Amino acid sequence: MSLRYAILGFLSSTPGTGYDIAREFADGAGSYWQALPSQIYPELRELEALGWIEGDADPEDRMRRRVFNLTPEGDAALQRWVEEVGEYPPERDAERLRLIFLDRSSPEAIRAHLAHHRVHHENRLAMWLTLRSLVEQRGLRQLTARLAARPAEEHALIVRLKVLALEGNIARAELEIAWARDALEHLRLHLPCRE
Amino acid sequence: MSLRYAILGFLSSTPGTGYDIAREFADGAGSYWQALPSQIYPELRELEALGWIEGDADPEDRMRRRVFNLTPEGDAALQRWVEEVGEYPPERDAERLRLIFLDRSSPEAIRAHLAHHRVHHENRLAMWLTLRSLVEQRGLRQLTARLAARPAEEHALIVRLKVLALEGNIARAELEIAWARDALEHLRLHLPCRE
DNA sequence: CTGCCCATGTAAATCGTTACATGATTAC
């Protein structure tokens, strides 16, 4: 169900087409949800059927684009959802699973696993850091649209919550990098260089 | 595909029935994967069809239990998988999504969200800490079975990798708790007490 | 003999990915 609310969240900042949403959800850079067009377009139809969004089609437009807006009902549904207490997802961590069963592999294989983990999170960290500075400079289209629609005295809170969320992600990435670094160091001391 | 290898991993420590696996995968306490019986039993059949596991049925057993073992092919498949470089899952964090769209809610709703986050991770932390001491004391059936099947000089590495994985999870939980605590403190200073 | 856990499943629904189809617009 979260895709539904991720879309409503997007549209609560600014109206947009399915393509706009798909671009935003392509790599999770601007949002906290990833999804592909093949999931987004059908969901938009369901949201329209629910009366939570409305799409304005320009009959002149040869590319049959539709710009979707939240309806008051959609806005209320989003508001209800964000305030709900949610279930946390079950634990499913394929990389941890690999690690605990790597005990029959060569030290090189273990090291390669940890090194890969570190590189992955270094890349994520770079992304989150870039995003944080964009949010702090209010340089994201989504964010500026959201701010524009709201009174100036709320702007600080809106930005602060986004920065808070990003700092959580930054801290996560830094943690994974430090964990992998420490683990590599620890294994360097306790594993033979060759099997 | 990871469920498949989680099952192979379980069976690489000790033979077991579908029910044994289902119990282990019920809450992710002993493993890093959660799954329900309705997913496990069909997967066991597929693994058997692949020739990666073998089930010994005791015709005397009125409850038609079958104890599954890894075949050499299954063991090799597990080994290949753990050494593969895996794709990391896409970003999908419903709680972050809620947080960034909580900017139109009352300070109480924001606080409740963060407090809930903290409680959730305090519970996880308690679980990981318990597990770590069980692993260090070698007091888990799965682990003792794995150690029993392997030469004594490998025991330290087997335990160390499991502890390493658990310490990663412990650090994650501590991070989430600290993040939520800091965020609550920060908001206490910057938000009005009542709306 | 009743209620609870043991034990193994099936069926349907939901959520997400992969592969494919189609056509318009823009930059070179």
Added chain:
DNA sequence: GTAATCATGTAACGATTTACATGGGCAG
């Protein structure tokens, strides 16, 4: 004119959850 990007979809598959079915064993 052709390649890249814009734009909207459909179909099939795979992974996971929910709901249901069935029967054995054991404790009070």
